Amino acid sequence: MIKRRRVTVIGAGFMGSMHASIFANMVGCELAAIVDPNLDLAGVVAAKAPGCKVYASHEALLAVERDLDLVSICTPDNLHLAPAVAVAQAGINVFVEKPISSKVEDARAIIAACEAAKVKLGVGYLLRFDPRYAAARELMTSGKIGEPIHIYARRNSARTEGPKRYGGKLPLALHVTVHDVDMVLWMLDGQHPVSVYAQQTDRLLGAAGTQDSLAAIVRFSGGTVVNFESAWSLPSGARHMIDARMELIGTEGAFEVQCGDSGLYYAGSDNSREIDTQHWPTVNGRIDGDLARQLNGLLAWLDGAAMPIATGRDALRSLELTLAMMQSAESGEIVRLG
Numbered sequence: 001m002i003k004r005r006r007v008t009v010i011g012a013g014f015m016g017s018m019h020a021s022i023f024a025n026m027v028g029c030e031l032a033a034i035v036d037p038n039l040d041l042a043g044v045v046a047a048k049a050p051g052c053k054v055y056a057s058h059e060a061l062l063a064v065e066r067d068l069d070l071v072s073i074c075t076p077d078n079l080h081l082a083p084a085v086a087v088a089q090a091g092i093n094v095f096v097e098k099p100i101s102s103k104v105e106d107a108r109a110i111i112a113a114c115e116a117a118k119v120k121l122g123v124g125y126l127l128r129f130d131p132r133y134a135a136a137r138e139l140m141t142s143g144k145i146g147e148p149i150h151i152y153a154r155r156n157s158a159r160t161e162g163p164k165r166y167g168g169k170l171p172l173a174l175h176v177t178v179h180d181v182d183m184v185l186w187m188l189d190g191q192h193p194v195s196v197y198a199q200q201t202d203r204l205l206g207a208a209g210t211q212d213s214l215a216a217i218v219r220f221s222g223g224t225v226v227n228f229e230s231a232w233s234l235p236s237g238a239r240h241m242i243d244a245r246m247e248l249i250g251t252e253g254a255f256e257v258q259c260g261d262s263g264l265y266y267a268g269s270d271n272s273r274e275i276d277t278q279h280w281p282t283v284n285g286r287i288d289g290d291l292a293r294q295l296n297g298l299l300a301w302l303d304g305a306a307m308p309i310a311t312g313r314d315a316l317r318s319l320e321l322t323l324a325m326m327q328s329a330e331s332g333e334i335v336r337l338g
């Protein structure tokens with residue numbers, strides 16, 4: 001018999017409403033509550049599941065609801081700490097959207113609270129559930145690639161998407177590049193970054209409070225060199241939703257992950273675009289893609305299944321490397337890591 005899991009989502013915005021939809025439709029899962037200071041928004045999201053309650057804060061939630069298996073935290077990056085620590089201290093498993101936080105000390109405090117309470121902590125690095133990246137990693141772990149020599153990791157999108165939502169709130173590196181940083185650290189298991197040099201520019205989007213593009217070169221302890229390229233400044237007419245790819249050259253083989261072409265191209269009378277088939281497409285009325293696969297995997301992980309959910313410690317590593325890129329871009333100097 002499938003064990004029924006009671007889940008709550010904190011933060012009912014862009015990501016939280018999708019988490020809620022996915023949990024509401026998941027077999028063996030009950031969406032118990034939604035938390036957001038905007039109670040109207042929380043109510044709209046809670047309407048996805050019969051009997052789902054709403055609360056204005058995590059304090060109000062935890063004063064009433066203790067019988068929860070998992071809380072998914074989808075608040076803005078700088079507001080992950082307080083709900084994550086409180087949920088862990090209540091003995092409930094924690095899932096935090098990426099990045100774990102915008103600050104290393106907050107990330108460490110979240111990890112410490114979860115370890116002290118002996119609850120699980122997962123972080124939302126959904127690319128680990130994209131079949132292309134996951135299969136590429138298997139090529140690595142199966143030995144078909146040999147030793148990794150060089151990686152190129154790219155993630156470019158239109159100025160009308162990310163900067164519109166996150167301009168003035170989130171740096172490009174912490175929102176976009178961090179996905180590839182997690183992926184590279186996952187691929188290069190056993191190596192650690194030793195030096196970082198990065199440059200970024202804000203000639204277009206500086207006025208909107210964010211950066212146009214970032215280029216970083218990272219050297220790893222085993223000698224692998226990684227070239228990161230991220231931009232959210234493509235023109236609004238760009239056909240790609242996200243032009244993402246990863247190319248790896250190894251001593252015995254190479255791979256290329258191509259996500260630039262979503263495989264679904266739409267043209268109307270005065271516009272054209274590719275439609276998402278990767279992250280959160282609606283397929284037959286339900287949210288699908290790597291986000292849904294990740295949240296399904298998360299519940300299986302809570303039940304003890306081996307799943308590639310990023311842990312708090314994985315997320316701390318990706319945060320530290322991404323912050324080092326930002327530090328290098330700001331100073332113009334190479335940042336050396338331990």
Ligand SMILES: NC(=O)c1ccc[n+]([C@@H]2O[C@H](COP(=O)([O-])OP(=O)(O)OC[C@H]3O[C@@H](n4cnc5c(N)ncnc54)[C@H](O)[C@@H]3O)[C@@H](O)[C@H]2O)c1
Binds near residue numbers: 076098
């Ligand atoms: N995995 C991905 O690809 C991906 C994509 C986008 C965003 N994110 C991450 O998801 C998180 C949420 O981003 P978003 O785009 O959904 O933001 P958003 O602004 O759309 O939603 C955040 C919601 O949190 C609510 N909120 C603020 N403070 C709160 C508090 N103390 N308690 C409860 N609710 C609170 C806000 O009212 C808002 O409704 C961020 O960490 C972001 O970086 C991840």
